[in-house]
Amino acid sequence: xxxxxxxxxxxxxxxxxxxxxxxxxxxxxxxxxxxxxxxxxxxxxxxxxxxxxxxxxxxxxxxxxxxxxxxxxxxxxxxxxxxxxxxxxxxxxxxxxxxxxxxxxxxxxxxxxxxxxxxxxxxxxxxxxxxxxxxxxxxxxxxxxxxxxxxxxxxxxxxxxxxxxxxxxxxxxxxxxxxxxxxxxxxxxxxxxxxxxxxxxxxxxxxxxxxxxxxxxxxxxxxxxxxxxxxxxxxxxxxxxxxxxxxxxxxxxxxxxxxxxxxxxxxxxxxxxxxxxxxxxxxxxxxxxxxxxxxxxxxxxxxxxxxxxxxxxxxxxxxxxxxxxxxxxxxxxxxxxxxxxxxxxxxxxxxxxxxxxxxxxxxxxxxxxxxxxxxxxxxxxxxxxxxxxxxxxxxxxxxxxxxxxxxxxx
Numbered sequence: 001x002x003x004x005x006x007x008x009x010x011x012x013x014x015x016x017x018x019x020x021x022x023x024x025x026x027x028x029x030x031x032x033x034x035x036x037x038x039x040x041x042x043x044x045x046x047x048x049x050x051x052x053x054x055x056x057x058x059x060x061x062x063x064x065x066x067x068x069x070x071x072x073x074x075x076x077x078x079x080x081x082x083x084x085x086x087x088x089x090x091x092x093x094x095x096x097x098x099x100x101x102x103x104x105x106x107x108x109x110x111x112x113x114x115x116x117x118x119x120x121x122x123x124x125x126x127x128x129x130x131x132x133x134x135x136x137x138x139x140x141x142x143x144x145x146x147x148x149x150x151x152x153x154x155x156x157x158x159x160x161x162x163x164x165x166x167x168x169x170x171x172x173x174x175x176x177x178x179x180x181x182x183x184x185x186x187x188x189x190x191x192x193x194x195x196x197x198x199x200x201x202x203x204x205x206x207x208x209x210x211x212x213x214x215x216x217x218x219x220x221x222x223x224x225x226x227x228x229x230x231x232x233x234x235x236x237x238x239x240x241x242x243x244x245x246x247x248x249x250x251x252x253x254x255x256x257x258x259x260x261x262x263x264x265x266x267x268x269x270x271x272x273x274x275x276x277x278x279x280x281x282x283x284x285x286x287x288x289x290x291x292x293x294x295x296x297x298x299x300x301x302x303x304x305x306x307x308x309x310x311x312x313x314x315x316x317x318x319x320x321x322x323x324x325x326x327x328x329x330x331x332x333x334x335x336x337x338x339x340x341x342x343x344x345x346x347x348x349x350x351x352x353x354x355x356x357x358x359x360x361x362x363x364x365x366x367x368x369x370x371x372x373x374x375x376x377x378x379x380x381x382x383x384x385x386x387x388x389x390x391x392x393x394x395x396x397x398x399x400x401x402x403x404x405x406x407x408x409x410x
Contacts, residue, residue, distance in 0.1 A: 041264075045136075053128040065094060074207075122375060130178055132181070221274050256274075309350075
């Protein structure tokens, strides 16, 4: 029998989310995929069940939806646009495993989405979270000093009712809080079920990634601790990790990072700020081209990173290059020990590997997904490790610096 619950503490079991059930995931997979941990939400003033949707504003949602289907293997589930009464914008709801992306692009020339895209380029505007009690979370956030940007309200159609509210976080990013326990529609009221005529090539896997591991936020110099405190105080998140000094620097650029997570570790937010160094860091470059703080990259969890990378490359996705010297380093080989694939297999794909006291992980990073050097994706495959690839930071940042130098931004 498939295990479908996590054993919690005294309050009992924690169930899988509907999205995880629909993706045929079980708790054993989730423990490995994203490092899910036991958790009792009974005393949590701001309980977060998990991710609901990642909402992007893009310059052309129609074309972006095709890209995520054809290159990233996602499936179209729902749509909102002029054809069903939405005169402001088009929105495409895509899924892979338990991950839901919503791609929005302005139709009306006066749409505020077009103003947002003109300033920031393509990027994440909303990291929506599933919660069991929207009103409880919003009231706690308000008492804790958060800015409420949408008061709790019900959205209703023939499929039921969704309870929704939202708070502001760094930059122009928000967290919409959603309780869809009384709703059976394809996404939200105002959306209709939609499929695509795009057909995957014969032999392509059902999906290329199964879950969302974490989202990295970039904030201004001196603001990282402020936002860590925000997630601690407002949302009850706990501190998972801290990376400063030589941990996260090269000869030319540096940054600082702290990681916060909700109680069950489904939702993890590394928060980065630049540090003073000889040249611009990747965080400086992001803040310059995004015109402020925002979500820098999304880590997509896969249970077979080798095949996923092969499929994505065949679909035209480009990854950061890793020099052969990384794999030939005897210290690296001694530190990582035995992993599930020969080093030569990882080397041929540019996949990085790191080990900590709990296990190891495999990871690789794409080049920027859009025209601006801002948003990119990470692919991650965990084998016990609950970390973020600390041993790979130097190699990763040097790869990013090479790309910055080519762009003239280092």
